[in-house]
Structure formats: C-alpha cells, structure tokens
Amino acid sequence: MSFDPELATRAYMATLDAAARARSDAYYEGGYWLLLWGCVVAVASNLLFLQTGWAARISAWAGRVSAERKWLKSLLFVLPFLLLTTLITLPWTLYTDYFREHQYGLSNQNLLQWSGDFAKDVVINTIVGSLLFTGVLAAVRRAPRTWWAWGTGITIAGLVVMVALAPVFIEPLFNKYTPMAQGPLREQILSMARANGVPAGNVYVVDASRQTSRISANVAGLFGTTRIALNDNLLKQPADEVRAVMGHEMGHYVLGHMVTGIIELSLVMAAIFFITSRLVPGLLARFGDRWGVHSITDPAVLPVAIIVISVLGLLLTPVFNTITRIDEIQADRFGLNAARAPDAFAATAMKLSQYRKIEPGPLEEAIFYDHPSGHTRVLTSMQWKAEHLGQPDVR
Numbered sequence: 476m477s478f479d480p481e482l483a484t485r486a487y488m489a490t491l492d493a494a495a496r497a498r499s500d501a502y503y504e505g506g507y508w509l510l511l512w513g514c515v516v517a518v519a520s521n522l523l524f525l526q527t528g529w530a531a532r533i534s535a536w537a538g539r540v541s542a543e544r545k546w547l548k549s550l551l552f553v554l555p556f557l558l559l560t561t562l563i564t565l566p567w568t569l570y571t572d573y574f575r576e577h578q579y580g581l582s583n584q585n586l587l588q589w590s591g592d593f594a595k596d597v598v599i600n601t602i603v604g605s606l607l608f609t610g611v612l613a614a615v616r617r618a619p620r621t622w623w624a625w626g627t628g629i630t631i632a633g634l635v636v637m638v639a640l641a642p643v644f645i646e647p648l649f650n651k652y653t654p655m656a657q658g659p660l661r662e663q664i665l666s667m668a669r670a671n672g673v674p675a676g677n678v679y680v681v682d683a684s685r686q687t688s689r690i691s692a693n694v695a696g697l698f699g700t701t702r703i704a705l706n707d708n709l710l711k712q713p714a715d716e717v718r719a720v721m722g723h724e725m726g727h728y729v730l731g732h733m734v735t736g737i738i739e740l741s742l743v744m745a746a747i748f749f750i751t752s753r754l755v756p757g758l759l760a761r762f763g764d765r766w767g768v769h770s771i772t773d774p775a776v777l778p779v780a781i782i783v784i785s786v787l788g789l790l791l792t793p794v795f796n797t798i799t800r801i802d803e804i805q806a807d808r809f810g811l812n813a814a815r816a817p818d819a820f821a822a823t824a825m826k827l828s829q830y831r832k833i834e835p836g837p838l839e840e841a842i843f844y845d846h847p848s849g850h851t852r853v854l855t856s857m858q859w860k861a862e863h864l865g866q867p868d869v870r
C-alpha cells in the first residue's frame with residue numbers, strides 16, 4: 476500500500492474542528508496587527524517625551540544631580556525614562572499580555588499573579604536596559620561616527636551574559652524547576668541526549684502552567700549552564716509526543732543554534748544601529764530645537780533612537796522571523812531523525828495550532844512565522860514517515 480504524505484497531511488488538517496481553527500486563526504492574525512500597533516504605541520510614547528520637552532527636562536535634572544558626571548547622568552536619565560515609559564504604555568501591555576490572552580483562553584493567571592510577574596519583568600528590564608544604554612551612550616561620546624559597531628558589541632555581550640545567566644538567576648524568579656521524576660520517559664530523554672552529545676545529566680520540569688496553557692520545552696543556557704527542561708503542559712501529553720518535542724529541542728543544541736543565532740542577530744543589530752547612527756543626527760538638526768535635544772551625546776536622544784529602532788524593527792520583522800524559522804525547520808528535521816516518531820510530532824504540531832494559525836499562505840508564513848506553521852510541520856513529518864515506512868520502529 477502506498478503512503479501519500481500530502482493525503483496524510485490533509486487527514487491531520489481535517490481533525491481540527493472549524494470553531495477551533497477560526498479561533499486560532501483570529502488569535503494569530505490579530506498578532507500581525509499587534510506588530511503594527513505596537514510600533515505605533517512605541518513611536519507615540521517616545522514622541523510624547525520629545526514634544527512635551529519631558530526628555531530635555533529629565534536630562535537637565537540628571538545633569539544637575541550628577542554634576543555632569545557622564546555615566547551617572549546617563550543612568551539618572553534612563554532610569555526614570557524607562558519607568559515612565561512602562562507606566563505610559565501600561566494599558567497597551569495589559570491588553571496584549573493579559574486581557575487578550577484571557578480572551579483566547581491561553582492564560583492561567585489572575586490579574587494579581589500577572590502583576591507580580593510583570594513587576595519582576597520591569598525590574599529586570601530596567602536594570603539591563605539602563606546598563607546597556609549607559610554603555611552605548613559612552614560609545615557614542617568616544618566614537619560619534621562608529622559608535623554603531625561598538626554599540627552592537629556591547630549589546631551582544633549583554634545578551635550573551637543574559638542567556639548564560641537566565642537559567643540560574645532569572646527563570647527561577649518566575650517559575651519552579653524541579654528534576655523530572657524517575658521513570659522510562661526520563662531515561663528515554665536522557666538516552667536521546669547522550670546519543671546526540673547533549674551535555675545533560677538531568678531533565679527538569681518547569682511549572683509553566685502557572686502562567687499559560689501552552690505546550691513548550693527548551694534546552695537553555697550557555698557555558699555550563701546548559702539545561703534540558705520541558706514544561707508541565709507538555710508532560711501531560713503522551714510519552715511519544717514528549718520524546719518528539721525533546722528531539723526537536725536537542726536539535727537546537729546540536730546544530731549550534733544559540734551561537735549561529737547570536738551571530739545572525741549581531742549582523743542585523745549592526746545594520747539597525749548603523750542606520751540609526753545615520754538618521755538620528757538629521758532628525759536632531761530638523762526637530763532638535765522643538766525637542767530641546769541638540770547633541771547625540773545628550774541622554775535625551777534616547778527616545779529619538781527608540782523611534783528609529785522601532786520602525787526599523789517593524790520593517791525587519793520578516794528578516795527576524797525567517798532567521799528563527801529556518802533554525803526551527805532544521806530542529807524539526809533533527810528531532811524527526813532523533814525521536815523517529817513522525818505521528819507524535821505531527822500530533823504535537825496540531826496541538827500548537829491552539830495559538831498559531833495552522834495553514835497560512837506561503838508569503839504569510841515567510842513574513843509572520845517565527846516557527847513553521849502546523850501544516851508545514853505535519854507535512855515534514857509525513858514526508859519523513861514516507862521515507863522510513865519499511866523500518867521496524869516506524870508504523
């Protein structure tokens with residue numbers, strides 16, 4: 476009997492009922508508009524700081540209090556600026572992160588729990604953002620023409636430190652990681668890790684159901700903090716599906732996606748900072764008098780830079796998504812080879828359609844998808860299956 480991957484994929488697609496499909500389509504397509512409105516909110520809130528003269532006034536205050544000591548002035552500007560921005564954009568954040576997630580049944584948090592996590596987020600982002608800005612502005616002062624290269628280096632170094640520290644210092648602030656209970660599934664995951672050279676002596680379970688109903692797993696960390704973790708929503712699924720997902724996650728590790736991802740991100744960052752370094756002086760020449768901001772070394776230049784970076788970030792959405800999506804497709808194929816459970820992986824891809832439109836057009840997938848669509852993943856699984864059907868462990 477012949478096995479047709481296309482037909483098998485159609486059969487999977489047909490298992491998603493019309494109401495569920497309409498809901499996940501609406502959730503995901505709504506996300507396209509959130510990108511645009513998110514950019515509008517960022518531009519508007521930063522423009523508010525400039526047009527009202529707040530940015531110039533905060534900068535003048537920071538200059539007085541710091542007695543014009545450059546590093547301290549940067550810090551004293553950026554701290555209140557970031558906290559005020561958080562406050563001004565709070566309604567937007569509440570809508571996208573809390574109310575909308577509830578509307579689609581994806582959140583397991585009440586408003587109090589959400590606020591607790593949000594407050595921790597704000598503290599971490601404010602600290603990291605302040606240090607980064609202070610460092611980059613120091614580069615602007617020393618190298619007004621080439622700061623974009625130094626700025627990229629500083630930002631990427633900060634990112635690497637964050638990635639390495641996250642499993643140890645940041646993630647435990649939000650969730651509990653406990654070693655997975657002994658049993659055959661744990662042994663299978665560790666065996667797959669050993670077979671593929673993933674350095675892990677333990678598997679952790681993260682209580683993600685505190686926040687969300689989404690299924691997920693990861694291999695996180697860098698420089699010895701590497702850790703395999705799956706979330707408790709995934710653990711409730713059949714063992715084969717857990718293995719299939721863990722195969723995918725190990726693929727990210729084995730294929731070195733953390734390192735290639737950082738290199739790719741550096742290149743895009745460098746391009747963004749370069750364009751910003753060329754546009755901001757022109758904007759200051761044109762609007763600087765109205766804003767009270769005249770020099771790129773004035774900390775009050777930050778909202779101008781954020782406006783430029785927000786617009787560039789929006790325009791580069793397809794680039795960011797495609798960089799990530801290519802890694803994800805590779806990890807999918809790696810996982811199929813490692814776990815050899817194509818139907819389990821297809822079944823998981825169907826479950827992810829809870830929050831990701833299952834069958835987009837090709838252009839839509841290229842622009843908006845940072846992971847392959849459910850349809851692409853099921854088809855990839857079925858193509859793998861078609862090539863392995865004669866083998867004893869593939870039915």
Ligand SMILES: [Zn+2]
Pocket residue numbers: 723724727803806
């Ligand atoms: Zn992945």
